[in-house]
Amino acid sequence: MSTRPTHVRAAAALAATAGCALLLAACGGGEDDSESTSGETPSTESSGESSSESSSESSSESPTAEPFDGPEVEITWPEGWEDLSPYISTTPEGAEVQAYGDPTNQFATSVVVMSFGESTTEGRSYAEILEEQGTDLAELLELPGREVDGTPVTPYERVTDPGTGSVVQHLYPVELDDGGLVEITLVAEETEFASLIPTFDEILASVVID
Numbered sequence: 403m404s405t406r407p408t409h410v411r412a413a414a415a416l417a418a419t420a421g422c423a424l425l426l427a428a429c430g431g432g433e434d435d436s437e438s439t440s441g442e443t444p445s446t447e448s449s450g451e452s453s454s455e456s457s458s459e460s461s462s463e464s465p466t467a468e469p470f471d472g473p474e475v476e477i478t479w480p481e482g483w484e485d486l487s488p489y490i491s492t493t494p495e496g497a498e499v500q501a502y503g504d505p506t507n508q509f510a511t512s513v514v515v516m517s518f519g520e521s522t523t524e525g526r527s528y529a530e531i532l533e534e535q536g537t538d539l540a541e542l543l544e545l546p547g548r549e550v551d552g553t554p555v556t557p558y559e560r561v562t563d564p565g566t567g568s569v570v571q572h573l574y575p576v577e578l579d580d581g582g583l584v585e586i587t588l589v590a591e592e593t594e595f596a597s598l599i600p601t602f603d604e605i606l607a608s609v610v611i612d
Contacts, residue, residue, distance in 0.1 A: 470498055472519030473582045478608035479513075480504070480601055486512060496522030510569075511590045511598060513605060520581030528575035528583060542573070550576050550586065551611045561592065568592035572602070576611065584611055 479502045486501040486509065493499050496518060503512030523531065529539050542558040549555065558573045570592050576584040586609070588602045 470496075470517075470519065471521050472496070472498060472517040473578060473584055474498075474612045475500070475515055475517055475584055476610040476612070477502075477513075477515065477605060479605070482506070484509075507591075507594070511594065511601075513589065513602075514585075514587045516585045518583045523581055523583050525581055528577055528585070531583075545572065548606075550574055550584075550606055551609045553578065553611070570595040574606065578611070 477500075482505070483502045484505050486503050487499065490499055490501060494516075498517045499515065501512060501514045503509035526534075532539060539558060542560050545557040545559055547554060547556050553576050555574050555576055557575075560571045560573065562569050562571065568591070570590055572588040574586040574588075576586065578584070586606070588605070590598050590602075
């Protein structure tokens with residue numbers, strides 16, 4: 403077991419998978435320097451209970467920022483998982499972000515959720531937004547479709563190597579009828595991903611988008 407403090411391990415995990423959420427990576431989110439995190443450990447939230455997206459607490463919104471007009475996401479997290487949202491140093495404008503991970507494997511297993519309202523997407527599809535940031539969905543492996551909270555979704559797989567071994571990311575872009583967008587990214591080491599599919603399936607089945 404690592405003797406590094408929780409805040410350092412969590413920040414390092416997010417830095418290692420800085421591109422795990424394509425929209426977060428495109429907008430410059432993630433922690434750039436895991437060692438620069440303050441010595442004070444923000445409170446974490448172990449779950450098993452439903453939690454709503456609370457990333458606004460970790461963002462640096464100005465007093466004049468427009469109120470968030472996007473979808474609220476509630477997810478039931480596995481018991482023992484901890485809130486990593488405070489370690490996301492930059493929340494893209496017009497977005498809410500939440501992230502949870504498993505501390506038993508140094509947060510190598512995690513889920514990142516991003517929500518955007520219509521005022522941010524401006525009617526653009528997920529593919530169009532990524533294309534503007536230089537990412538082509540055609541370069542990713544398309545997975546069998548499924549529903550997330552009743553909305554049909556075409557998920558994608560991406561495999562990266564942040565320098566600590568191959569990491570698999572499954573991306574679930576939930577495009578809503580009102581123009582809102584939710585991106586759910588499942589992250590795990592390549593050697594562990596298959597064994598975690600039941601856990602990830604339970605997380606996806608618990609998603610409620612309001």
